[in-house]
Amino acid sequence: MSSEHARQPVTMREVADAAGVSVATVSHVVNNKEGARIGEDARQRVRDAIHELGYRPNALAKTLSSGTSNFIGLVADAIATTPFAGQIIHGAQDEAWKHGYVLLVANTEGDPAAEDAAITMMLEHQVRGILYSTWFHRAVTVPEALRETDYVLVDCYEAGSTAPAVVPDEVQGGRTATELLIQAGHRTIAFINTTSPSPAQEGRLVGYRSALEAAAIAYDPDLVLNAPSDQEGGYAALDHVLTLDATAVFCHNDRMAMGLYDRAHERGLTIPGDLAVVGFDNQEVIAAHLRPPLTTVALPHYELGAAGIRRLLGDPNPSGKPILIPCPPVIRASIA
Amino acid sequence: MSSEHARQPVTMREVADAAGVSVATVSHVVNNKEGARIGEDARQRVRDAIHELGYRPNALAKTLSSGTSNFIGLVADAIATTPFAGQIIHGAQDEAWKHGYVLLVANTEGDPAAEDAAITMMLEHQVRGILYSTWFHRAVTVPEALRETDYVLVDCYEAGSTAPAVVPDEVQGGRTATELLIQAGHRTIAFINTTSPSPAQEGRLVGYRSALEAAAIAYDPDLVLNAPSDQEGGYAALDHVLTLDATAVFCHNDRMAMGLYDRAHERGLTIPGDLAVVGFDNQEVIAAHLRPPLTTVALPHYELGAAGIRRLLGDPNPSGKPILIPCPPVIRASIA
DNA sequence: TTGAAAGCGCTAACAT
DNA sequence: ATGTTAGCGCTTTCAA
Numbered sequence: 023m024s025s026e027h028a029r030q031p032v033t034m035r036e037v038a039d040a041a042g043v044s045v046a047t048v049s050h051v052v053n054n055k056e057g058a059r060i061g062e063d064a065r066q067r068v069r070d071a072i073h074e075l076g077y078r079p080n081a082l083a084k085t086l087s088s089g090t091s092n093f094i095g096l097v098a099d100a101i102a103t104t105p106f107a108g109q110i111i112h113g114a115q116d117e118a119w120k121h122g123y124v125l126l127v128a129n130t131e132g133d134p135a136a137e138d139a140a141i142t143m144m145l146e147h148q149v150r151g152i153l154y155s156t157w158f159h160r161a162v163t164v165p166e167a168l169r170e171t172d173y174v175l176v177d178c179y180e181a182g183s184t185a186p187a188v189v190p191d192e193v194q195g196g197r198t199a200t201e202l203l204i205q206a207g208h209r210t211i212a213f214i215n216t217t218s219p220s221p222a223q224e225g226r227l228v229g230y231r232s233a234l235e236a237a238a239i240a241y242d243p244d245l246v247l248n249a250p251s252d253q254e255g256g257y258a259a260l261d262h263v264l265t266l267d268a269t270a271v272f273c274h275n276d277r278m279a280m281g282l283y284d285r286a287h288e289r290g291l292t293i294p295g296d297l298a299v300v301g302f303d304n305q306e307v308i309a310a311h312l313r314p315p316l317t318t319v320a321l322p323h324y325e326l327g328a329a330g331i332r333r334l335l336g337d338p339n340p341s342g343k344p345i346l347i348p349c350p351p352v353i354r355a356s357i358a
Numbered sequence: 359m360s361s362e363h364a365r366q367p368v369t370m371r372e373v374a375d376a377a378g379v380s381v382a383t384v385s386h387v388v389n390n391k392e393g394a395r396i397g398e399d400a401r402q403r404v405r406d407a408i409h410e411l412g413y414r415p416n417a418l419a420k421t422l423s424s425g426t427s428n429f430i431g432l433v434a435d436a437i438a439t440t441p442f443a444g445q446i447i448h449g450a451q452d453e454a455w456k457h458g459y460v461l462l463v464a465n466t467e468g469d470p471a472a473e474d475a476a477i478t479m480m481l482e483h484q485v486r487g488i489l490y491s492t493w494f495h496r497a498v499t500v501p502e503a504l505r506e507t508d509y510v511l512v513d514c515y516e517a518g519s520t521a522p523a524v525v526p527d528e529v530q531g532g533r534t535a536t537e538l539l540i541q542a543g544h545r546t547i548a549f550i551n552t553t554s555p556s557p558a559q560e561g562r563l564v565g566y567r568s569a570l571e572a573a574a575i576a577y578d579p580d581l582v583l584n585a586p587s588d589q590e591g592g593y594a595a596l597d598h599v600l601t602l603d604a605t606a607v608f609c610h611n612d613r614m615a616m617g618l619y620d621r622a623h624e625r626g627l628t629i630p631g632d633l634a635v636v637g638f639d640n641q642e643v644i645a646a647h648l649r650p651p652l653t654t655v656a657l658p659h660y661e662l663g664a665a666g667i668r669r670l671l672g673d674p675n676p677s678g679k680p681i682l683i684p685c686p687p688v689i690r691a692s693i694a
Numbered sequence: 695t696t697g698a699a700a701g702c703g704c705t706a707a708c709a710t
Numbered sequence: 711a712t713g714t715t716a717g718c719g720c721t722t723t724c725a726a
Contacts, residue, residue, distance in 0.1 A: 033703060034704065035703075044713045046713060047712060060711065080702090080704070081479075081483045082418045082421050082427070082702095082703085083718090084704055085704090086419050086705095086719065101447055102441060105439060105444070108437040108440075108441070119475075124464075125462075127447065127463040129444075142414070147418060254647065287620070311613065370719065380697045382699095383695090383696060385721060396695065400696075416718090416719050418720095419720045419721090425721090
């Protein structure tokens with residue numbers, strides 16, 4: 023951009039002069055100060071001057087002077103790979119704005135050096151606090167620098183610590199997914215879990231078992247498979263599933279479901295007729311457009327971001343344990 | 359977060375006192391000032407004090423005092439729906455950091471009111487300039503408030519104006535996609551274009567035609583179809599394509615290709631054996647995991663973001679026309 | 695080689 | 711009801 027914006031921004035001083043009042047008066051009307059007894063005429067003159075001059079308060083000067091910043095930092099590890107981080111940012115921003123805060127975002131691609139630089143930058147900008155988020159639910163170790171300010175872990179947690187954290191309720195999610203199948207009348211339900219050890223791997227399995235138990239269906243370990251959590255994994259797993267006489271399958275995530283669909287169609291199976299399937303994540307691009315559209319359970323990224331801000335800004339959490347955000351079902355057409 | 363960070367941050371004054379020098383001296387060593395002749399001993403005492411006290415410069419005070427902010431605003435219209443906006447942010451941030459700038463991000467979901475609030479917020483924070491981005495290439499009308507500062511349109515442009523803009527080279531992209539097919543020996547190439555009027559719709563068609571022309575293949579309008587640019591559109595379009603005796607098909611985007619794959623498999627066709635296909639966008643979750651993996655042309659979002667920053671920070675553009683960023687081919691396995 | 699001092703734009707007592 | 715003034719933490723002449 024080459025255009026010249028030479029004109030220095032209008033200052034409060036100039037407004038004061040134009041309105042024939044002091045800067046204190048201007049400050050008061052600009053901020054609608056409670057205890058401020060300003061005459062209606064002066065008030066109006068100030069308003070007019072503001073309008074005429076196109077005055078914009080300098081938020082940085084305000085911060086410096088008042089000693090309270092309106093920045094909240096958000097460090098994300100993978101803003102560019104999935105829409106997940108974007109949803110966290112979205113939720114965090116909406117909630118932050120409600121409280122008068124503005125988001126300072128930094129992407130680190132998981133690089134510790136970048137992470138440190140980002141936190142340093144945020145600290146130097148006097149952030150009110152920092153949200154440290156990951157694109158998939160996992161354990162992390164809190165960067166030392168983070169402890170210099172208030173912070174909340176989002177979609178991650180620190181093992182064996184009371185570091186404030188907000189994470190998805192994997193157990194409830196796994197239970198919900200399984201219940202969807204059970205409610206449709208299925209009794210032999212395979213579960214293709216991921217091969218990657220993670221809270222999702224553990225939690226969803228616990229949820230699966232608890233749903234079976236609640237429905238008085240015996241848990242059969244043979245029905246639980248493990249596969250890489252992508253399309254290729256789902257594709258390869260289908261044949262094994264067919265071996266099990268299962269009438270339904272719960273896929274660890276939507277990507278696996280997508281691969282499984284491919285193999286199912288290849289083998290001439292129809293979904294949900296021959297096999298009911300439920301996914302996890304609610305990854306729109308995929309789930310909403312599979313044939314048939316995939317019933318799944320949503321990962322509540324938007325809510326994670328929003329809850330993270332709330333927690334940062336005071337929402338107390340006596341338990342000392344991560345706050346669990348529910349994973350709601352998203353009904354489409356892959357279950358009958 | 360409830361933990362108390364009562365301790366006021368360490369100021370330059372305190373460092374100065376601890377080191378037995380003046381703040382001016384501290385300022386000089388902190389900023390590695392060129393013309394500053396500071397004794398090695400004083401310099402060292404300052405460094406030690408900084409370390410001991412854990413001093414962090416206050417970036418806001420610095421901005422206020424020096425009069426030059428290190429913020430750049432980035433307003434995005436759909437951070438949460440695709441990874442596209444995320445890639446723009448990523449590219450913009452990397453480039454901004456290189457120049458010592460930090461990103462102030464705001465998501466607006468296309469809401470004009472939110473947009474206005476975002477720009478106002480950025481202006482009040484004394485941003486050096488603003489990147490105004492959209493998640494898909496289109497014409498926009500520049501919000502008035504934007505003109506109060508330097509700005510660059512990213513992945514969008516203003517029709518009939520010289521507003522600085524950076525957009526993907528749709529024509530080259532369309533040509534590249536088509537060339538991929540031609541180079542593999544195809545002569546009858548169908549093009550399923552989108553039904554939505556857009557620079558992509560126009561540009562890719564122009565590119566398609568130019569590639570044909572360069573290869574001395576007559577342009578046959580019957581080979582060009584229009585369909586909704588999603589999986590459903592691609593699925594439905596396949597039957598028509600088969601009608602055309604085409605041996606290859608260029609899909610307007612990867613999502614269409616995904617739907618087309620489904621229908622092709624349903625009809626027992628194999629890709630690329632019976633039909634070669636090339637997509638557009640390089641939407642990882644899809645393209646990299648289709649069976650077979652989809653050869654496509656990438657939308658250079660990361661580069662758009664980075665180029666936007668460069669343009670903002672001085673990269674002049676005499677032409678007054680949008681800067682075109684190339685769309686590179688991504689070879690996978692759907693062409694034979 | 696170093697320090698004093700005047701701001702940057704604003705807020706918040708404290709006067710008047 | 712409104713103005714004065716002393717900072718907030720830092721940069722930057724200008725002196726010493």
